[in-house]
Amino acid sequence: MxxxxxxxxxxxxxxxxxxxxxxxxxxxxxxxxxxxxxxxxxxxxxxxxxxxxxxxxxxxxxxxxxxxxxxxxxxxxxxxxxxxxxxxxxxxxxxxxxxxxxxxxxxxxxxxxxxxxxxxxxxxxxxxxxxxxxxxxxxxxxxxxxxxxxxxxxxxxxxxxxxxxxxxxxxxxxxxxxxxxxxxxxxxxxxxxxxxxxxxxxxxxxxxxxxxxxxxxxxxxxxxxxxxxDMPAPDPDALPDGLGIARPYFVCLGTIEPRKNHALLLDAWEEMARTMPPDALPLLVVAGSRGWRNEAVFDRLDRMANDPKSGIREVAGLSDRAVAALLSGAAGLLQPSFAEGYGLPCAEAAALQIPVICSDLPVYREMLGDIPVYLSPSDSYSWIKNIKQLTQAHGNTPRGRSQATDLPTWxxxxxxxxxxx
Known part of the structure; x- marks a missing residue:
């Protein structure tokens, strides 16, 4: 060559x-x-x-x-x-x-x-x-x-x-x-x-x-x-039956792999389920296919998703329109990743004016500026605090902290x- x-x-x-x-x-x-x-x-x-x-x-x-x-x-x-x-x-x-x-x-x-x-x-x-x-x-x-x-x-x-x-x-x-x-x-x-x-x-x-x-x-x-x-129009009919998300819920979106740090959110939900009244506990929808080298998280998901008191739901294989519908009704998107190449889910949630809590990574700051709440991916206390705040505010305040025009375009x-x- x-x-x-x-x-x-x-x-x-x-x-x-x-x-x-x-x-x-x-x-x-x-x-x-x-x-x-x-x-x-x-x-x-x-x-x-x-x-x-x-x-x-x-x-x-x-x-x-x-x-x-x-x-x-x-x-x-x-x-x-x-x-x-x-x-x-x-x-x-x-x-x-x-x-x-x-x-x-x-x-x-x-x-x-x-x-x-x-x-x-x-x-x-x-x-x-x-x-x-x-x-x-x-x-x-x-x-x-x-x-x-x-x-x-x-x-x-x-x-x-x-x-x-x-x-x-x-x-x-x-x-x-x-x-x-x-x-x-x-x-x-x-x-x-x-x-x-x-x-x-x-x-x-x-x-x-x-x-x-x-x-x-x-x-x-x-x-x-x-x-x-470029989010498609939400299609609620594309969501699977029986998802059970009538009360305030949050979404974590993406392949379930180690760098996505799902364990932090499972820890947070276990703590909130232990300390909050059952009717005040928000839901967490883990949306994504199971990946690799994450058996401990898979075991916890199997256990928690089968326990109605845990507040955990798991769903995979959603179409883009279903994802848009899921995000549109959420109290917030939670992405506690240790590393991201770009992190499109955060940008997509922001485009829908859904609150975003994510790890404090350089790529997120470059792409999203001051739109998200940035937290350490190891500080579960701060994640729980902000999740509770967004749960209480859900439905009572204007959605999101940004306009779609602030985001990068194709x-x-x-x-x-x-x-x-």
Whole structure:
């Protein structure tokens, strides 16, 4: 691969063709979108509204699928549920490692493709089908491999921009699944060596990425652009039956993993259940899928969620509209994380003018300013005090302490990003 000194300049006088990697987004078929997935979806939606040549690249079980603008629009329809995924074909069904929904998505990618190639044929596919100076954008990290980079470098004038969302796997290795740290270190090194531009979702992420790449002896070009906040309309009918949230409740939103620090909230609810009258105890809705290395928290959730006196509810697999409905009725969002790359749930709650209590992390202050109440992720006394205050105020005071106009927007994000990619 060419070294940094041979990379083409990424600044141009007119918009180039753009090639968005949509491998991760297609892989989420049948599952709810995570924060990173939603960023990739926002890029897909925005680029479809922009003039100029647009293509999508996705890895499939047989190699690669190249989508044109029509194929990208059809993909978005499927991701958003306006169109069902098609039936899995024989090739997809033979990939037994894929879930049935992913088999359907894989088959659809090949049906929607304007062109396809085997794994070894990618560079010829790109050279044959894409104009020179195409700008490749990868925000989800799926499909970011040496093979893809070699294929892009075979296209004259092509540039590579990769978004880094955080360096948490390297900063907090004890919170990670087995193998995650090594894989992320290798990916970051690959980006540092070969990307023409690193997109950072915050100044904090840029600082962290610079620190790690410098330690690896690598230099890179950076552009920071805060992610936008775009909540869908709440849909109360999308909430599951039997959630039982008639009295004031709080929400903790996100994957149940160690760095999210759910244990602090479970401690707080156990203390409040012990000291408060049962009819005064607010509810805590833990909304998110179960993650990894968190067996003690899972055991407590199993016990507390089955005890009607605990005030704990657990729910997973909510759609975006259901999440918006859940947040809209909450007395507050509680996010006691030890670390966050961006923390979209806090921004989304603020956009709905729902009170936010979160850990005092630099990225939250950069993104949200003085909107939340900031607390130490280890000070359970202060969390209990503020939770009680918000419970008493719920329904009696104006919602939230901010206006949605104070928050970052996708318009401002893309105004920055599309100027440099």
């Amino acid at each position: 060419p070294g940094a000194g041979t990379r083409p300049a990424i600044t141009r006088s007119e918009p180039p063709a753009r090639l968005l990697d949509v491998t991760r987004l297609a892989s989420r078929a049948g599952r709810g979108l995570t924060g990173v997935d939603r960023v990739e979806r926002a890029y897909l939606q925005h680029l479809l509204a922009c003039p100029g040549p647009l293509f999508g690249l996705a890895r499939t079980v047989t190699g690669f699928a190249l989508l044109d603008r029509d194929g990208m629009a059809a993909l978005l329809d499927r991701v958003d549920g306006r169109q069902d995924w098609g039936a899995a074909d024989l090739v997809a069904r033979m990939a037994r490692r894929l879930t049935p929904m992913r088999q359907r998505a894989d088959a659809d990618l090949r049906r929607l493709a304007a062109a396809r190639s085997s794994r070894i044929g990618l560079k010829w596919l790109l050279r044959r089908r894409l104009p020179e100076r195409t700008a490749y954008i990868n925000v989800g990290h799926s499909n970011l491999t040496p093979r893809v980079i070699r294929g892009l470098r075979a296209l004259p004038g092509a540039t590579i921009a990769v978004m880094i969302h955080d360096t948490i796997p390297l900063d907090f290795p004890d919170f990670q699944r087995a193998g995650t740290v090594e894989r992320f270190r290798a990916l970051l090194a690959l980006v540092g060596r070969h990307a023409d531009l690193i997109l950072a979702n915050s100044q904090q992420t840029e600082r962290d990425t610079r620190r790690w790449l410098t330690a690896m002896g690598l230099k890179a070009r950076y552009q920071t652009a805060l992610l936008g906040v 318009t401002s994000h893309f105004k920055v990003v599309l100027r440099v990619t």
